[in-house]
Amino acid sequence: xxxxxxxxxxxxxxxxxxxxxxxxxxxxxxxxxxxxxxxxxxxxxxxxxxxxxxxxxxxxxxxxxxxxxxxxxxxxxxxxxxxxxxxxxxxxxxxxxxxxxxxxxxxxxxxxxxxxxxxxxxxxxxxxxxxxxxxxxxxxxxxxxxxxxxxxxxxxxxxxxxxxxxxxxxxxxxxxxxxxxxxxxxxxxxxxxxxxxxxxxxxxxxxxxxxxxxxxxxxxxxxx
Amino acid sequence: xxxxxxxxxxxxxxxxxxxxxxxxxxxxxxxxxxxxxxxxxxxxxxxxxxxxxxxxxxxxxxxxxxxxxxxxxxxxxxxxxxxxxxxxxxxxxxxxxxxxxxxxxxxxxxxxxxxxxxxxxxxxxxxxxxxxxxxxxxxxxxxxxxxxxxxxxxxxxxxxxxxxxxxxxxxxxxxxxxxxxxxxxxxxxxxxxxxxxx
Numbered sequence: 001x002x003x004x005x006x007x008x009x010x011x012x013x014x015x016x017x018x019x020x021x022x023x024x025x026x027x028x029x030x031x032x033x034x035x036x037x038x039x040x041x042x043x044x045x046x047x048x049x050x051x052x053x054x055x056x057x058x059x060x061x062x063x064x065x066x067x068x069x070x071x072x073x074x075x076x077x078x079x080x081x082x083x084x085x086x087x088x089x090x091x092x093x094x095x096x097x098x099x100x101x102x103x104x105x106x107x108x109x110x111x112x113x114x115x116x117x118x119x120x121x122x123x124x125x126x127x128x129x130x131x132x133x134x135x136x137x138x139x140x141x142x143x144x145x146x147x148x149x150x151x152x153x154x155x156x157x158x159x160x161x162x163x164x165x166x167x168x169x170x171x172x173x174x175x176x177x178x179x180x181x182x183x184x185x186x187x188x189x190x191x192x193x194x195x196x197x198x199x200x201x202x203x204x205x206x207x208x209x210x211x212x213x214x215x216x217x218x219x220x221x222x223x224x
Numbered sequence: 225x226x227x228x229x230x231x232x233x234x235x236x237x238x239x240x241x242x243x244x245x246x247x248x249x250x251x252x253x254x255x256x257x258x259x260x261x262x263x264x265x266x267x268x269x270x271x272x273x274x275x276x277x278x279x280x281x282x283x284x285x286x287x288x289x290x291x292x293x294x295x296x297x298x299x300x301x302x303x304x305x306x307x308x309x310x311x312x313x314x315x316x317x318x319x320x321x322x323x324x325x326x327x328x329x330x331x332x333x334x335x336x337x338x339x340x341x342x343x344x345x346x347x348x349x350x351x352x353x354x355x356x357x358x359x360x361x362x363x364x365x366x367x368x369x370x371x372x373x374x375x376x377x378x379x380x381x382x383x384x385x386x387x388x389x390x391x392x393x394x395x396x397x398x399x400x401x402x403x404x405x406x407x408x409x410x411x412x413x414x415x416x417x418x419x420x421x422x
Contacts, residue, residue, distance in 0.1 A: 027359070028413075028417070028422060029413050029416035029417045029421040029422060030409070030410065030412075030413025030414070030416075030417070031413075032359065032362060032363050032366065032413070032416065032421070033366060033409045033410075033412035033413035033416060034406075034409045034413065035363055035367075036363050036364075036366035036367040036370050036409075036412070037366075037367075037370050037374070037405055037406070037408060037409035037412065038405075038409075039363075039367040039370075040367050040368075040370035040371045040373075040374045041374055041402075041405050043367075043371055043374075044371065044374040044375050044377075044378050045378075047375060047378065061394055064394065064398070068398075068402065072402075072406075080363075084363050084364055084367050085367070087340075087343060087364060088336075088340075088364060088367060088368065090339075090343070091331075091336045091339040091340045091343065092227055092228045092229060092330065092331030092332075092334065092335075092336045092339055093227055093228070093336055093368075094227070094228055095371075098292075098295070099292070100292065101227075101228055101331060102228055102327060102328050102330060102331030102332075103245070103248075103249075103327045103330055103331070104289075104293075104323070104324040104325070104326075104327035104328040104330075104331070105324075106327070107249075107252050107256075107323045107324060107327045108293070108296060108320060108323065108324045109296060109299075109300055109320055110296065163256075163320060163323075164300050164303065164304065164316055164320060165260060165308075165312070165316050166303060166304065166307055166308070166316075167307075170303070170307045171303075174299075174303045188394055188395055188398065191395065192395075192398045192399060192402065195399055196399070196402060196403075199399070199403070200402075200403050200406065202410075203402070203403070203406045
Protein backbone atom coordinates (compact mmCIF):
# COMPACT_ATOMS: atom_id res chain seq x y z
CA UNK A 1 0.00 0.00 0.00
CA UNK A 2 2.81 2.34 0.94
CA UNK A 3 4.62 1.29 -2.19
CA UNK A 4 1.54 2.27 -4.19
CA UNK A 5 1.40 5.77 -2.77
CA UNK A 6 5.01 6.29 -3.68
CA UNK A 7 4.29 5.08 -7.19
CA UNK A 8 1.43 7.53 -7.58
CA UNK A 9 3.57 10.31 -6.22
CA UNK A 10 6.32 9.52 -8.69
CA UNK A 11 3.88 9.58 -11.58
CA UNK A 12 2.44 12.86 -10.39
CA UNK A 13 5.94 14.22 -10.04
CA UNK A 14 6.64 13.23 -13.61
CA UNK A 15 3.54 15.00 -14.84
CA UNK A 16 4.07 18.17 -12.89
CA UNK A 17 7.79 18.52 -13.35
CA UNK A 18 8.20 17.22 -16.86
CA UNK A 19 10.67 19.91 -17.84
CA UNK A 20 12.95 19.31 -14.88
CA UNK A 21 14.88 16.22 -15.83
CA UNK A 22 18.28 15.62 -14.29
CA UNK A 23 19.91 16.64 -17.57
CA UNK A 24 18.93 20.32 -17.35
CA UNK A 25 21.98 22.58 -17.06
CA UNK A 26 21.23 26.04 -15.74
CA UNK A 27 19.72 26.90 -12.38
CA UNK A 28 16.16 28.18 -12.24
CA UNK A 29 14.64 30.36 -9.54
CA UNK A 30 13.51 27.40 -7.45
CA UNK A 31 17.05 26.00 -7.52
CA UNK A 32 18.38 29.32 -6.23
CA UNK A 33 15.73 29.36 -3.50
CA UNK A 34 16.60 25.81 -2.47
CA UNK A 35 20.31 26.62 -2.37
CA UNK A 36 19.56 29.64 -0.18
CA UNK A 37 17.22 27.71 2.11
CA UNK A 38 19.74 24.93 2.72
CA UNK A 39 22.54 27.41 3.38
CA UNK A 40 20.25 29.06 5.92
CA UNK A 41 19.21 25.64 7.28
CA UNK A 42 22.78 24.70 8.12
CA UNK A 43 23.18 28.08 9.81
CA UNK A 44 19.93 27.57 11.75
CA UNK A 45 21.18 24.18 12.98
CA UNK A 46 24.09 26.02 14.61
CA UNK A 47 21.86 28.34 16.63
CA UNK A 48 21.98 28.21 20.43
CA UNK A 49 19.81 25.53 21.97
CA UNK A 50 21.95 22.57 21.00
CA UNK A 51 20.58 19.10 20.48
CA UNK A 52 21.34 15.97 22.37
CA UNK A 53 21.30 12.51 20.91
CA UNK A 54 20.85 9.20 22.68
CA UNK A 55 20.33 10.82 26.03
CA UNK A 56 22.71 13.56 26.88
CA UNK A 57 25.62 13.89 24.45
CA UNK A 58 25.46 17.45 23.11
CA UNK A 59 26.43 17.84 19.46
CA UNK A 60 26.48 20.63 16.93
CA UNK A 61 24.04 19.67 14.26
CA UNK A 62 25.66 21.57 11.41
CA UNK A 63 27.31 18.58 9.73
CA UNK A 64 23.89 16.92 9.85
CA UNK A 65 22.66 19.82 7.72
CA UNK A 66 25.58 19.38 5.33
CA UNK A 67 24.63 15.73 4.88
CA UNK A 68 20.99 16.61 4.20
CA UNK A 69 21.95 19.35 1.73
CA UNK A 70 24.02 16.93 -0.35
CA UNK A 71 21.43 14.15 -0.25
CA UNK A 72 18.39 16.30 -0.97
CA UNK A 73 19.75 18.93 -3.35
CA UNK A 74 22.16 16.68 -5.22
CA UNK A 75 25.85 17.26 -5.88
CA UNK A 76 25.90 20.65 -7.63
CA UNK A 77 23.23 22.48 -5.68
CA UNK A 78 24.33 20.90 -2.39
CA UNK A 79 27.90 22.09 -2.88
CA UNK A 80 26.64 25.51 -3.99
CA UNK A 81 24.58 25.94 -0.84
CA UNK A 82 27.70 25.28 1.23
CA UNK A 83 29.63 27.84 -0.83
CA UNK A 84 26.87 30.39 -0.17
CA UNK A 85 26.96 29.68 3.55
CA UNK A 86 30.75 29.96 3.74
CA UNK A 87 30.80 33.14 1.64
CA UNK A 88 28.40 34.80 4.07
CA UNK A 89 30.44 33.48 6.97
CA UNK A 90 33.60 34.96 5.47
CA UNK A 91 31.81 38.29 5.13
CA UNK A 92 31.53 38.43 8.89
CA UNK A 93 28.16 36.89 9.70
CA UNK A 94 28.25 34.65 12.77
CA UNK A 95 26.65 31.67 11.05
CA UNK A 96 28.75 28.80 12.40
CA UNK A 97 27.96 26.96 15.62
CA UNK A 98 28.74 29.06 18.67
CA UNK A 99 28.30 32.29 16.72
CA UNK A 100 31.64 32.03 14.94
CA UNK A 101 32.24 33.82 11.67
CA UNK A 102 34.53 36.13 9.71
CA UNK A 103 37.63 35.12 7.78
CA UNK A 104 39.19 34.11 11.10
CA UNK A 105 37.45 30.73 10.88
CA UNK A 106 39.28 30.18 7.58
CA UNK A 107 42.72 30.66 9.13
CA UNK A 108 41.96 28.59 12.23
CA UNK A 109 42.43 24.84 12.79
CA UNK A 110 38.92 23.95 11.63
CA UNK A 111 39.23 25.69 8.24
CA UNK A 112 39.74 22.41 6.38
CA UNK A 113 36.57 20.92 7.79
CA UNK A 114 34.59 23.88 6.43
CA UNK A 115 36.07 23.46 2.95
CA UNK A 116 35.33 19.77 3.43
CA UNK A 117 31.63 20.64 3.77
CA UNK A 118 31.58 21.74 0.12
CA UNK A 119 33.30 18.58 -1.11
CA UNK A 120 31.32 16.44 1.33
CA UNK A 121 27.95 17.72 0.14
CA UNK A 122 29.07 17.18 -3.46
CA UNK A 123 30.20 13.59 -2.85
CA UNK A 124 27.04 12.76 -0.87
CA UNK A 125 24.90 14.07 -3.72
CA UNK A 126 26.90 12.07 -6.26
CA UNK A 127 26.50 8.81 -4.34
CA UNK A 128 22.86 9.25 -3.33
CA UNK A 129 21.83 10.13 -6.88
CA UNK A 130 24.29 7.86 -8.66
CA UNK A 131 21.61 5.72 -10.27
CA UNK A 132 18.34 6.45 -12.00
CA UNK A 133 16.44 4.55 -9.31
CA UNK A 134 15.15 5.83 -6.03
CA UNK A 135 18.09 5.86 -3.58
CA UNK A 136 18.08 2.78 -1.35
CA UNK A 137 18.86 3.08 2.35
CA UNK A 138 22.22 1.35 2.00
CA UNK A 139 23.29 3.78 -0.72
CA UNK A 140 22.27 6.76 1.41
CA UNK A 141 24.15 5.32 4.39
CA UNK A 142 27.24 4.77 2.24
CA UNK A 143 27.00 8.35 0.97
CA UNK A 144 26.79 9.74 4.51
CA UNK A 145 29.82 7.73 5.63
CA UNK A 146 31.97 8.51 2.59
CA UNK A 147 30.91 12.10 1.90
CA UNK A 148 29.78 13.20 5.33
CA UNK A 149 32.58 11.68 7.38
CA UNK A 150 35.55 10.50 5.26
CA UNK A 151 35.67 13.39 2.79
CA UNK A 152 35.20 16.06 5.46
CA UNK A 153 38.01 14.56 7.57
CA UNK A 154 40.19 14.14 4.46
CA UNK A 155 40.05 17.92 4.05
CA UNK A 156 40.00 18.78 7.73
CA UNK A 157 42.85 16.75 9.17
CA UNK A 158 45.64 17.90 6.79
CA UNK A 159 44.70 21.58 7.24
CA UNK A 160 44.46 21.17 11.01
CA UNK A 161 47.84 19.47 10.95
CA UNK A 162 49.40 22.38 9.03
CA UNK A 163 47.80 25.05 11.21
CA UNK A 164 48.65 23.47 14.55
CA UNK A 165 51.92 21.87 13.36
CA UNK A 166 51.07 18.49 14.82
CA UNK A 167 51.92 15.56 12.57
CA UNK A 168 49.16 14.09 10.42
CA UNK A 169 48.96 10.91 12.49
CA UNK A 170 48.75 12.83 15.77
CA UNK A 171 46.08 15.16 14.39
CA UNK A 172 44.10 12.18 13.13
CA UNK A 173 44.33 10.56 16.56
CA UNK A 174 43.19 13.76 18.27
CA UNK A 175 40.17 14.06 15.98
CA UNK A 176 39.07 10.50 16.69
CA UNK A 177 37.14 12.06 19.59
CA UNK A 178 34.63 13.50 17.14
CA UNK A 179 34.08 10.34 15.10
CA UNK A 180 31.30 8.84 17.29
CA UNK A 181 29.24 12.03 17.04
CA UNK A 182 29.69 12.08 13.26
CA UNK A 183 28.64 8.44 12.97
CA UNK A 184 25.49 9.22 14.95
CA UNK A 185 24.77 12.13 12.62
CA UNK A 186 25.33 9.89 9.59
CA UNK A 187 22.78 7.40 10.95
CA UNK A 188 20.27 10.15 11.71
CA UNK A 189 20.76 11.69 8.27
CA UNK A 190 20.20 8.30 6.62
CA UNK A 191 17.00 7.76 8.60
CA UNK A 192 15.80 11.29 7.82
CA UNK A 193 16.45 10.94 4.09
CA UNK A 194 14.69 7.55 3.99
CA UNK A 195 11.67 8.99 5.79
CA UNK A 196 11.65 12.03 3.52
CA UNK A 197 11.72 9.79 0.43
CA UNK A 198 8.45 8.26 1.61
CA UNK A 199 6.80 11.26 3.26
CA UNK A 200 7.73 14.13 0.94
CA UNK A 201 9.35 12.85 -2.25
CA UNK A 202 9.00 16.17 -4.04
CA UNK A 203 11.71 17.43 -1.72
CA UNK A 204 14.22 15.85 -4.06
CA UNK A 205 12.84 17.55 -7.18
CA UNK A 206 13.75 14.75 -9.49
CA UNK A 207 12.18 11.67 -11.02
CA UNK A 208 13.27 8.11 -10.52
CA UNK A 209 13.04 5.09 -12.73
CA UNK A 210 10.65 2.68 -11.10
CA UNK A 211 11.97 -0.79 -10.38
CA UNK A 212 8.74 -2.75 -10.99
CA UNK A 213 6.53 -0.70 -13.28
CA UNK A 214 8.41 0.23 -16.41
CA UNK A 215 5.50 2.18 -17.91
CA UNK A 216 6.11 4.96 -15.41
CA UNK A 217 9.31 5.52 -17.27
CA UNK A 218 7.62 5.89 -20.66
CA UNK A 219 7.21 9.44 -21.97
CA UNK A 220 4.06 10.93 -20.49
CA UNK A 221 1.79 13.31 -22.38
CA UNK A 222 2.09 16.96 -21.36
CA UNK A 223 0.19 17.69 -18.18
CA UNK A 224 -1.96 20.53 -19.37
CA UNK B 225 20.60 39.51 11.88
CA UNK B 226 23.36 40.59 14.24
CA UNK B 227 26.69 40.71 12.44
CA UNK B 228 30.13 40.73 14.03
CA UNK B 229 30.60 44.37 12.97
CA UNK B 230 31.31 46.99 15.66
CA UNK B 231 30.77 50.55 14.42
CA UNK B 232 33.60 53.04 14.87
CA UNK B 233 35.85 55.45 12.97
CA UNK B 234 39.41 54.36 13.80
CA UNK B 235 42.12 53.67 11.21
CA UNK B 236 40.91 50.08 10.79
CA UNK B 237 37.42 51.31 9.96
CA UNK B 238 38.71 53.83 7.41
CA UNK B 239 40.92 51.37 5.53
CA UNK B 240 39.31 50.19 2.29
CA UNK B 241 37.92 46.62 2.59
CA UNK B 242 40.04 45.17 -0.23
CA UNK B 243 43.30 46.57 1.18
CA UNK B 244 42.32 45.65 4.71
CA UNK B 245 41.68 42.04 3.68
CA UNK B 246 45.02 41.84 1.88
CA UNK B 247 46.90 43.45 4.79
CA UNK B 248 45.35 41.18 7.42
CA UNK B 249 45.88 38.05 5.34
CA UNK B 250 49.55 39.04 4.84
CA UNK B 251 49.93 39.55 8.59
CA UNK B 252 48.36 36.15 9.28
CA UNK B 253 50.64 34.55 6.68
CA UNK B 254 53.66 36.19 8.32
CA UNK B 255 52.57 34.89 11.72
CA UNK B 256 52.18 31.40 10.27
CA UNK B 257 55.75 31.41 8.93
CA UNK B 258 57.33 32.10 12.34
CA UNK B 259 59.07 29.13 14.01
CA UNK B 260 57.69 27.42 17.12
CA UNK B 261 59.88 29.07 19.76
CA UNK B 262 59.33 31.23 22.84
CA UNK B 263 60.52 34.44 21.16
CA UNK B 264 58.29 33.83 18.14
CA UNK B 265 55.33 33.41 20.47
CA UNK B 266 56.26 36.77 22.02
CA UNK B 267 56.47 38.42 18.59
CA UNK B 268 53.06 37.05 17.59
CA UNK B 269 51.44 38.23 20.81
CA UNK B 270 53.13 41.63 20.33
CA UNK B 271 51.85 42.04 16.77
CA UNK B 272 48.35 41.09 17.88
CA UNK B 273 48.39 43.53 20.80
CA UNK B 274 49.73 46.29 18.53
CA UNK B 275 46.97 45.72 15.97
CA UNK B 276 44.25 45.83 18.62
CA UNK B 277 45.87 48.81 20.35
CA UNK B 278 45.01 50.97 17.31
CA UNK B 279 41.95 53.05 18.24
CA UNK B 280 38.71 51.63 16.92
CA UNK B 281 39.60 48.03 17.83
CA UNK B 282 40.57 48.11 21.49
CA UNK B 283 41.69 45.62 24.11
CA UNK B 284 38.13 44.78 25.14
CA UNK B 285 37.43 43.48 21.64
CA UNK B 286 40.61 41.39 21.81
CA UNK B 287 39.43 39.95 25.10
CA UNK B 288 36.06 39.07 23.59
CA UNK B 289 37.76 37.42 20.61
CA UNK B 290 39.89 35.30 22.92
CA UNK B 291 36.86 34.30 24.96
CA UNK B 292 35.03 33.38 21.76
CA UNK B 293 37.87 31.10 20.64
CA UNK B 294 38.54 29.55 24.06
CA UNK B 295 37.32 26.05 23.11
CA UNK B 296 39.37 25.90 19.93
CA UNK B 297 42.43 27.24 21.74
CA UNK B 298 41.91 24.84 24.63
CA UNK B 299 41.60 21.77 22.40
CA UNK B 300 44.68 22.84 20.43
CA UNK B 301 46.69 23.44 23.59
CA UNK B 302 45.83 20.07 25.13
CA UNK B 303 46.70 18.18 21.94
CA UNK B 304 49.98 20.07 21.65
CA UNK B 305 50.94 19.50 25.29
CA UNK B 306 50.35 15.76 24.93
CA UNK B 307 52.32 15.32 21.71
CA UNK B 308 54.92 18.16 21.74
CA UNK B 309 56.87 20.00 24.44
CA UNK B 310 55.68 23.10 26.31
CA UNK B 311 57.65 25.47 24.06
CA UNK B 312 56.10 24.24 20.82
CA UNK B 313 52.71 23.98 22.48
CA UNK B 314 52.83 27.60 23.67
CA UNK B 315 54.06 28.92 20.32
CA UNK B 316 51.65 26.91 18.19
CA UNK B 317 48.65 27.72 20.36
CA UNK B 318 49.60 31.41 20.36
CA UNK B 319 49.86 31.27 16.58
CA UNK B 320 46.37 29.82 16.22
CA UNK B 321 44.84 32.30 18.66
CA UNK B 322 46.66 35.30 17.14
CA UNK B 323 45.84 34.33 13.55
CA UNK B 324 42.15 34.09 14.41
CA UNK B 325 42.17 37.33 16.40
CA UNK B 326 43.89 39.22 13.56
CA UNK B 327 41.55 37.86 10.92
CA UNK B 328 38.61 38.77 13.15
CA UNK B 329 39.61 42.45 12.81
CA UNK B 330 38.22 42.39 9.27
CA UNK B 331 34.70 41.45 10.31
CA UNK B 332 34.89 43.67 13.40
CA UNK B 333 35.68 46.83 11.47
CA UNK B 334 33.95 46.29 8.10
CA UNK B 335 30.17 46.09 7.56
CA UNK B 336 29.14 42.74 6.05
CA UNK B 337 27.51 44.44 3.06
CA UNK B 338 30.76 46.21 2.12
CA UNK B 339 32.67 42.95 2.43
CA UNK B 340 30.16 41.16 0.21
CA UNK B 341 30.53 43.90 -2.42
CA UNK B 342 34.30 43.48 -2.24
CA UNK B 343 33.93 39.74 -2.73
CA UNK B 344 31.62 40.34 -5.66
CA UNK B 345 34.21 42.59 -7.31
CA UNK B 346 36.98 40.11 -6.57
CA UNK B 347 34.88 37.45 -8.27
CA UNK B 348 34.87 39.44 -11.52
CA UNK B 349 37.72 37.44 -13.11
CA UNK B 350 35.74 34.27 -12.47
CA UNK B 351 33.21 34.96 -15.21
CA UNK B 352 34.82 32.20 -17.27
CA UNK B 353 33.22 29.82 -14.76
CA UNK B 354 29.90 31.11 -16.17
CA UNK B 355 29.07 32.62 -12.80
CA UNK B 356 26.59 35.44 -12.98
CA UNK B 357 27.48 37.88 -10.16
CA UNK B 358 23.89 39.12 -10.00
CA UNK B 359 22.53 35.62 -9.39
CA UNK B 360 25.25 35.00 -6.82
CA UNK B 361 24.29 38.22 -5.04
CA UNK B 362 20.60 37.24 -5.24
CA UNK B 363 21.32 33.82 -3.72
CA UNK B 364 23.32 35.34 -0.86
CA UNK B 365 20.60 37.91 -0.20
CA UNK B 366 17.98 35.14 -0.23
CA UNK B 367 20.02 33.16 2.28
CA UNK B 368 20.18 36.15 4.60
CA UNK B 369 16.46 36.81 4.37
CA UNK B 370 15.68 33.11 4.88
CA UNK B 371 17.71 32.88 8.08
CA UNK B 372 15.20 34.56 10.41
CA UNK B 373 12.37 32.59 8.76
CA UNK B 374 14.11 29.29 9.49
CA UNK B 375 15.12 30.39 12.96
CA UNK B 376 11.43 31.03 13.68
CA UNK B 377 10.44 27.68 12.15
CA UNK B 378 13.08 25.94 14.28
CA UNK B 379 11.75 27.63 17.41
CA UNK B 380 8.16 26.69 16.58
CA UNK B 381 9.08 23.05 15.98
CA UNK B 382 11.08 22.92 19.23
CA UNK B 383 8.21 24.44 21.18
CA UNK B 384 5.78 21.97 19.66
CA UNK B 385 8.16 19.18 20.64
CA UNK B 386 8.34 20.45 24.20
CA UNK B 387 4.56 20.94 24.40
CA UNK B 388 4.16 17.25 23.58
CA UNK B 389 6.60 16.35 26.33
CA UNK B 390 9.41 15.43 23.94
CA UNK B 391 13.05 16.08 24.69
CA UNK B 392 15.52 17.86 22.47
CA UNK B 393 16.06 14.94 20.16
CA UNK B 394 17.46 15.84 16.76
CA UNK B 395 15.64 12.87 15.22
CA UNK B 396 12.18 14.16 16.01
CA UNK B 397 13.12 17.74 15.25
CA UNK B 398 14.53 17.04 11.80
CA UNK B 399 11.51 15.83 9.83
CA UNK B 400 8.95 18.57 10.54
CA UNK B 401 11.65 21.24 10.30
CA UNK B 402 12.91 19.90 6.98
CA UNK B 403 9.49 19.62 5.39
CA UNK B 404 8.58 23.15 6.48
CA UNK B 405 11.89 24.50 5.21
CA UNK B 406 11.45 22.73 1.86
CA UNK B 407 7.92 24.06 1.48
CA UNK B 408 9.27 27.52 2.17
CA UNK B 409 11.89 26.95 -0.55
CA UNK B 410 9.20 25.99 -3.05
CA UNK B 411 7.13 29.05 -2.20
CA UNK B 412 10.19 31.26 -2.45
CA UNK B 413 11.02 29.76 -5.84
CA UNK B 414 7.47 30.34 -7.09
CA UNK B 415 7.55 33.93 -5.82
CA UNK B 416 10.85 34.55 -7.61
CA UNK B 417 9.56 33.00 -10.83
CA UNK B 418 6.42 35.12 -10.62
CA UNK B 419 8.65 38.18 -10.34
CA UNK B 420 10.53 37.27 -13.49
CA UNK B 421 13.63 35.57 -12.12
CA UNK B 422 14.34 32.62 -14.35
